[in-house]
Amino acid sequence: MRLYDTQRSGNAWKVRLLASFIGQPLERRTLSIDKGDLETPEFRAIARFRQVPVIEMADGRTIAESAAILFFLAQGTDWWPKDPSEQADVLSWMSFEQSAHMHPLAQLRLHRALHPDWKVERGDVEEWERKANRALAVLDERLGQVEEGNWLATGSQPSIADIALYPYTRMARMGGIELDDKPNVLSWLKRIESLPGYSALFPGKAELNESVVES
């Protein structure tokens, strides 16, 4: 199975994390947004939304969108619960990640760390900050309500909801969003990082998770 990603894509990191936790080999095809790799006809033929991550199977089928890929890879593993109400809870957190969490955090990281040269409106930055802080407060509150050591949606067993929320929370500080006042988030991040099979953004180099360097 092949994964189309970019070096620092948090959405693709979700896929690599799950693959690493479940022992699913992935052949990485790492593209560059800056070089226009996502705008070529070849990539468009694979990626209907012209974004990474996308996976491509040996028979040519492709799956786009991190949530859909996580869902697909997690089938038959403990990362996707069997109970329908737990499944719904996992989907609820993954939907929250896509609608309220990922976008403001990703935009702040792009603006403050990866592309500080890009012009953005001050009003946009303030809005991203407000939304990012709100989303992280929701996450911290939830993690404070679950039993100690438990996970977002599935009790004592982590799920793809934890994976979906992990990368952009982990990299929040790159966008100027502090986590020090979010003790439940901080301990949850540590627990994910201590799971067997954890894979850093730059594999084997966890110290680069919040870095702007290329490798």
Ligand SMILES: N[C@@H](CCC(=O)N[C@@H](CS)C(=O)NCC(=O)O)C(=O)O
């Ligand atoms: N909802 C999508 C978002 C994917 C996304 O934002 N991908 C970014 C990289 S992290 C991308 O491809 N950006 C390039 C572009 O949009 O042109 C997902 O969860 O997979």
